[in-house]
Amino acid sequence: MAVTMKEIARDVGVSVITVSKVLRNHEDISRKTRDRVMRRAMELGYRLNLTARSLVTGRSSLVGLLVPDLLHSFFAEVARSLAAVLHENGLYLIICSSEGDPNLERHQLEHLLSRRLDAIVVAPVGADDSSLRMVTDSGTPLILLDRQAAIKTAHFVGVNDLLAGTLATEHLLAVGCRTIAHLRGPKNSVGDKRLEGYKRALKKAGILFREELVSEVSSGDVESRIQGEQEAKRLLSGKLRPDGLFCFSDPMAIGAIHAARKLGISIPKHLAVIGCGNLHYDDSLLVPLSSIDQKSARIGERAAAIILEQALRGKYEEEPTGPKSYAKVILRPELVKRESSSR
Amino acid sequence: MAVTMKEIARDVGVSVITVSKVLRNHEDISRKTRDRVMRRAMELGYRLNLTARSLVTGRSSLVGLLVPDLLHSFFAEVARSLAAVLHENGLYLIICSSEGDPNLERHQLEHLLSRRLDAIVVAPVGADDSSLRMVTDSGTPLILLDRQAAIKTAHFVGVNDLLAGTLATEHLLAVGCRTIAHLRGPKNSVGDKRLEGYKRALKKAGILFREELVSEVSSGDVESRIQGEQEAKRLLSGKLRPDGLFCFSDPMAIGAIHAARKLGISIPKHLAVIGCGNLHYDDSLLVPLSSIDQKSARIGERAAAIILEQALRGKYEEEPTGPKSYAKVILRPELVKRESSSR
């Protein structure tokens, strides 16, 4: 059905090898042969079969991306910038969602590994590293996004979550809040560190940390708005009425704002709220949401840079390899003030 | 590096073919051989090489998705449901963005075609069908999303845009608007039909259509919020002050609402606004946005169904093929009333 090099070779009267060389702009081909081959390839509408090339070269020019939720703007933004940079370099993205489910995550990774991907980028969900280890064991470069894992044979790109927590809390303190609650995120590096940042900021300000002002562990990045609403309702109905609320994510903050409004608590007057993520619609919300920018676009770019560097390294692997080194890129989050915390 | 069937065959003392059959659960294998092969495969941590399989079977179990903008929730939602259904059937999605640029679109399609994809799903941007024809010419099943093209050898899944335009306009009429403006979308089937629906609703209500109440053609789905703000500013500053505004998309509507607020026009009191898309954050906005639901999740599901059916058809292609038929799925959009148009 599709045109192959063989046909071109037959028509032009050269070998398949010669055709292959011409199409890859190899040096050692006479001007004349090159022209004839190119001409015939054009006429026939030849298109390279990347599957075949991949099989023989061992490289697929395909990168896997596995995120917990495609709808979450943070991941969509990362995907966008990652895809853009990769595409400029002839690499393509195969995107999967784990829907926040560790089992599905493992399943997806198993499948991705069957495709000889040039690299795999994962924003992991499970506390369990075995699926990730499976990836590095296979020799596929692994880049972790957003949340760190115990695994040492992977690259990492994310923001300084401790600082994110501190910035958010210090901002609430700065606008005069004294009873600051926290809707915490999942029990992984991200959730833990933001909580830690929150605690540190309180301590520095000489305010006592109170367990009852922190919500239950949330189950992840999926449906987080609904979770935010539920948890906020609980916290805001408690006897210790908070005047500031730091939410793990923007969707959670949106949920929290809904809960507050339903309880008749006005924002930002009675309750200042800040989220995390700085989603692109934050300033269009019911109450424009203050947030900590997580540098999503930059994260995608840096991840792409690591992949490209890896690909290059593969090319010149005669170099004294030595023990491989793994990148750890930690970006600085940024406070974005909006109406939800202005008072 | 990676374990192959050959190694398993050698270790167990059978042929590669036998191993292949065992791993695919072929019938004609003795219990004993099967067990030994499976056991050794486990021990070695064998993983199938899909690239090799793809080369020989001609099927990649990979589907391409090309959209104008990954950040746009509509496309993200489509991608999500499409990926989910495909994944249940062992198919994976390779996602690309054309960024609303016809040249990039063509470029991406060229590349995708080099990968023997089992199907390609596109929400096209160009008015030019030649890139799409290139796809069908290659024999790859093509599914068009959202906007129809002149090409007849492609499937289509979308909503009834004429009806979307009518529903939106009729709603504005129903809440008492008499001077209804329209921020139109790009000059393709979607933009044209929504405009047409708008005109029909006006006509039916006995209201004169006025050219000056319709904005310039927007350049597409990218940066549409900014475009919405600019166009709305122009329309709302005109001498003919509208009391209702139907926007091609939700992001445009959000931009329009910003523009209105800056001009001191209160919503919905002085201006009722409705968008299109029913994005998942619509009810969290500054003014909860009325919208026409475009059935994004259903669209993804239906597209997946078509692909699966195609894949199946390939399997049993002994059937009297006859002239291929192409699906045309047109879903019914739905009005979602919120605060931006309630008065």
Next chain:
DNA sequence: TTGAAAGCGTTACCAC
């Protein structure tokens, strides 16, 4: 400057 031989890992077809 060109090409022959070999192989990438898998599956299809048919004989044993």
Next chain:
DNA sequence: GTGGTAACGCTTTCAA
């Protein structure tokens, strides 16, 4: 039940 032969479309190595 099992396996040989051939093939998928391409690239690599090395000799001519």
